[in-house]
Structures are given as structure tokens and as C-alpha cells.
Amino acid sequence: MDALTAIYDTLSPAIYSYSRRLLGSASLSEECVAETFSRFLHTLKKGLGPTQHLRAYIYRIAHNWVTDYYRRNQPDQPGDEALELIEDHADNPGSAEQNPSKEEIRFVLVNLPEQQRQVIILRYLEGWDFGEIASSLGKSVNAIKVIQHRAVRAMRKQFSIKDE
Amino acid sequence: MKQQDELDPQLQAKLKPLLKTHPRDAASANLGRTRFLAEAHGLAVTIPGQKRLTEWKDKFKYLFRRKENAPMFSTLISAFLILATLLGGSGITVAAAQTSQPGSVLYPVKIFSEDAYYQLTAGDQNHFDLAMDYAERRMAEFQNMLENGQIPPEAIQARLQTHLQTALELSIKDPADQERLLEQIRQRLQEQLQTKLQQTIPDPAGEALRLQVRDMLQTQIGWADDALEHVTQLRLQTQNQQQIQTAQPEEAQGSSNNGSQSGQPQVNQYGNSELTPTLLATATPTGTQYQYQNGSGNEGSSGSGQGGSGSGQGK
Numbered sequence: 001m002d003a004l005t006a007i008y009d010t011l012s013p014a015i016y017s018y019s020r021r022l023l024g025s026a027s028l029s030e031e032c033v034a035e036t037f038s039r040f041l042h043t044l045k046k047g048l049g050p051t052q053h054l055r056a057y058i059y060r061i062a063h064n065w066v067t068d069y070y071r072r073n074q075p076d077q078p079g080d081e082a083l084e085l086i087e088d089h090a091d092n093p094g095s096a097e098q099n100p101s102k103e104e105i106r107f108v109l110v111n112l113p114e115q116q117r118q119v120i121i122l123r124y125l126e127g128w129d130f131g132e133i134a135s136s137l138g139k140s141v142n143a144i145k146v147i148q149h150r151a152v153r154a155m156r157k158q159f160s161i162k163d164e
Numbered sequence: 165m166k167q168q169d170e171l172d173p174q175l176q177a178k179l180k181p182l183l184k185t186h187p188r189d190a191a192s193a194n195l196g197r198t199r200f201l202a203e204a205h206g207l208a209v210t211i212p213g214q215k216r217l218t219e220w221k222d223k224f225k226y227l228f229r230r231k232e233n234a235p236m237f238s239t240l241i242s243a244f245l246i247l248a249t250l251l252g253g254s255g256i257t258v259a260a261a262q263t264s265q266p267g268s269v270l271y272p273v274k275i276f277s278e279d280a281y282y283q284l285t286a287g288d289q290n291h292f293d294l295a296m297d298y299a300e301r302r303m304a305e306f307q308n309m310l311e312n313g314q315i316p317p318e319a320i321q322a323r324l325q326t327h328l329q330t331a332l333e334l335s336i337k338d339p340a341d342q343e344r345l346l347e348q349i350r351q352r353l354q355e356q357l358q359t360k361l362q363q364t365i366p367d368p369a370g371e372a373l374r375l376q377v378r379d380m381l382q383t384q385i386g387w388a389d390d391a392l393e394h395v396t397q398l399r400l401q402t403q404n405q406q407q408i409q410t411a412q413p414e415e416a417q418g419s420s421n422n423g424s425q426s427g428q429p430q431v432n433q434y435g436n437s438e439l440t441p442t443l444l445a446t447a448t449p450t451g452t453q454y455q456y457q458n459g460s461g462n463e464g465s466s467g468s469g470q471g472g473s474g475s476g477q478g479k
Contacts, residue, residue, distance in 0.1 A: 001201075001204060001205070001208065004200075004201075004204050005201060008197060008200050008201075009197070012193070012196065012197070012200075013188065013193075016188050016193075017185055017186075017188075020186055021182045021183075026188075026189060026192070027192075030189075030192050030193075030196055033196055034196050034199060034200070037200045038200070038203055041200075041203055041204055042207070044207075100178060100181075101181070102181050102182060105178065105179060105181060105182055120179075124171060124175070124176060124179050125179065125182055125183060152172050152175055155175055156172070156174070156175060159175070159178045161174045161175065161178070
């Protein structure tokens with residue numbers, strides 16, 4: 001039980017931040033955290049679960065939950081995003097035209113292919129290195145680099161970033 | 165940071181809004197933690213004592229679990245292990261049973277293995293050898309029990325008699341080997357009689373059994389002697405017949421063609437150029453021998469009654 005408590009205390013803040021970035025809602029993020037760790041417990045009860053790369057395993061559960069959520073619901077639900085938009089404009093006045101809103105960014109991310117989305121989130125938002133991502137997705141480092149390259153090209157196109 | 169160098173700076177700038185961290189509500193975080201720990205407590209099941217004791221069975225079953233990636237391999241391994249266990253285990257048991265004596269737990273295994281080996285063995289000669297070996301085993305068991313003051317069960321005596329009877333039947337099956345095999349039976353039984361069952365048993369019941377088996381062996385030896393005598397006569401009859409057959413063509417050269425036909429009545433009588441052992445063995449030895457030994461009588465005795473048919477069927 002102590003081990004489970006330690007796992008939760010260590011990883012739940014990171015899972016909350018991860019889901020908050022993708023979902024934009026505090027309540028949904030709490031729900032994602034609760035469901036992620038609940039699934040983890042049930043997996044352990046079945047005698048399954050990871051023998052290594054625990055963090056990657058927990059992130060994967062959370063990512064699947066978020067993906068399922070976006071499959072069930074369109075991403076334009078307001079929630080507490082309105083408050084965040086106000087905060088964003090307060091932080092960066094006059095930058096609304098240059099920088100996309102969080103909702104726009106999430107829309108682009110959600111519409112990426114599954115693996116590309118995962119690589120971009122883990123690399124650009126969570127700060128993982130290629131080795132960790134490769135272990136998490138069960139692929140080689142070179143494969144992850146290729147996926148990242150395609151994802152970056154697709155996102156640059158979506159954000160209308162011109163090649164230098 | 166190294167990985168930051170690998171990131172696309174323009175895209176990184178676009179994603180920057182999502183990097184902003186939002187403080188987590190402490191109350192919600194605590195509530196989530198409490199729920200998680202409660203669920204963990206609820207799912208945590210103490211393994212009962214009985215389960216701990218029988219958990220090894222689950223691990224054993226896991227060894228024979230068929231895997232998706234190699235189901236045939238798993239099946240073959242399972243079949244091999246089961247067969248190796250059964251055959252290896254039964255092989256050890258049978259080997260251990262070979263020295264068992266009547267009355268012991270493994271003695272039925274010994275008898276069963278003997279019968280099975282006999283059934284699996286091919287060839288009359290091999291069957292004959294086995295029957296004689298088994299008869300000697302029964303004799304040894306019988307002797308050991310009597311010497312140890314035990315009364316041998318009736319089944320041993322019955323099996324001994326069966327083995328000897330089988331050997332006798334097999335010995336006369338092949339005419340070419342009859343004499344040799346019968347002589348072998350007679351010699352081996354006489355050796356058994358001379359080396360075993362000589363000492364008087366104090367126990368009247370044991371003594372009665374000893375005498376009974378001795379009588380039985382002597383009877384078997386007598387049968388073997390009788391059969392040997394018949395076989396000897398049969399051999400002599402065959403030799404005489406061959407001599408007659410070779411002598412008759414010479415006589416026929418000095419007489420008419422009818423003479424050569426009337427010289428083969430015996431061939432026509434049995435429908436074969438060689439007399440069958442069974443027929444000769446049932447014939448009166450002296451009478452048959454007399455007919456063949458008497459060259460003129462041969463023609464007279466068989467020629468009168470059988471010459472007509474012989475002349476009619478000769479050609």
C-alpha cells in the first residue's frame with residue numbers, strides 16, 4: 001500500500017498537468033487522473049501491469065483516456081476555458097492574432113494522427129527525451145524521430161508557419 | 165538544454181500557451197488521493213491461507229498454458245512431458261517388479277509385464293524361449309516360497325503348467341525344429357527336477373504341493389519323451405519313404421510303365437509327395453514302419469487296396 005501511495009504522490013501531479021494541457025479543464029483533469037489511477041489499480045489486481053517504465057505506462061493510460069474523451073466529445077466545449085482565455089489575454093495583450101489560443105492548439109493536436117500527437121505532447125510539452133518516448137511507445141529512437149518530423153511538418157502547416 | 169535544441173523553435177513558440185502550468189486545487193487533489201487509496205484498499209485482497217498453500221497448482225498450470233504465439237509447440241511439449249512421465253515412471257515400476265515374489269505388491273505388475281512382453285514378441289522360437297524362461301521363473305518362485313515356509317498360491321502352479329504346455333505346443337509346431345525343441349524341454353525340465361524340489365518340506369501342505377509339482381514336471385517330461393519318440397519315428401518314416409521313392413524308378417526301368425505307377429501308392433494315398441507329420445504321428449508307428457521296410461509288402465499291402473486308385477491317379 002505504501003508503494004501505491006508513493007506512486008500516486010509522485011505521478012498524479014504530472015498526470016494532472018498533462019491532462020490539463022490537453023483538456024483545458026480542471027474538473028476533467030481531475031477525472032482523468034482519478035480514472036487513470038483506477039485503471040492502473042485494476043490492471044495490477046489482474047496480475048498484469050508494467051515491470052518497467054512505470055511513468056510511461058501511467059502516461060499512456062492518461063493519454064488513452066484523453067483520446068477517448070475527444071472521441072466522445074467535440075473539443076469546443078467551453079468549460080473553464082473562458083477563464084483561461086481571459087488570463088491568456090491578460091498575460092499577452094495584443095498577441096491574439098500572432099499566437100493561437102489554447103483551444104486552437106488543442107484542436108490541431110487532437111487532429112494529428114495518434115502517434116504523432118503523442119510524440120509532440122511528450123517532446124514539446126512534457127519534455128521527454130527520445131529514449132523515454134521510444135520506450136513508452138515500444139518503438140526505436142529513429143522511428144520516434146521520423147514520427148516527430150512528420151508531426152512537426154503537419155503542425156507547421158496547420159499553424160501556417162512558413163519554411164525558412 | 166540539448167533536447168530544446170532539437171525542437172522546432174517556431175512550433176515551440178506556438179505551443180507555448182499549453183506549457184503554462186495551472187496550480188492544482190488542493191482540496192480536489194486531496195479528494196482524488198483519498199479516493200485512490202480507498203479504492204486500493206478495496207481492491208487489495210488478502211490471500212487466504214488455503215490459497216497460499218495451493219498457489220503452487222496455479223504455477224504448475226501456468227507451465228502447460230498454451231500460448232498464442234506457439235500453440236503447437238506448447239502442445240507437443242505438454243504431450244512429451246506427459247508421455248515421458250508416464251512411460252518413465254511405469255518403466256521404473258516394471259523394472260522394480262521383476263525381482264518381486266508372489267504375495268508382494270509388485271508381483272501382479274511382474275506377471276502383467278511378462279504377459280505384455282509375450283504378446284509383443286513375434287516368432288514361435290521367441291515365444292518358446294519366453295515360455296521356458298517363465299516356467300523356470302515360476303519354478304524358482306515355487307521353490308523359494310517352500311524354502312521360506314510359505315505355501316505357494318495355486319496360481320503359480322497353474323501358470324507353471326500353462327507355460328510348459330505352451331512350450332510343448334510350440335515345440336511341435338515346426339516339423340523342422342520339433343526334435344531339437346522337445347529335447348530342449350526335456351533337458352531343462354530334468355535340470356529343474358534335479359536342482360529343485362529335492363528337499364522334503366516339513367509342512368505337510370507344502371510337502372504335498374512339492375510332490376504335486378514334481379509329479380507334474382515328470383508328467384511333462386514324459387509327454388516330451390513320447391513326442392520325441394513319435395518325432396524320431398516320423399523322421400525314420402520320412403527317410404524310408406524317400407528311400408522307397410528313389411528305389412522305385414530303378415525297378416520301373418526293368419518292368420512296364422504300369423509298374424512305375426503302382427510304385428507310388430503312398431503319394432496318392434496322402435495326396436502329397438511327402439507325408440504330413442500329423443498323419444504319420446497318428447499312424448501306428450510299427451505298422452507303418454513295417455509296410456515301408458517291407459519292399460514287396462509295400463506293393464502288396466497298399467498296392468492291392470490303393471494301387472487301383474494309384475494307377476488311376478498316377479498320371
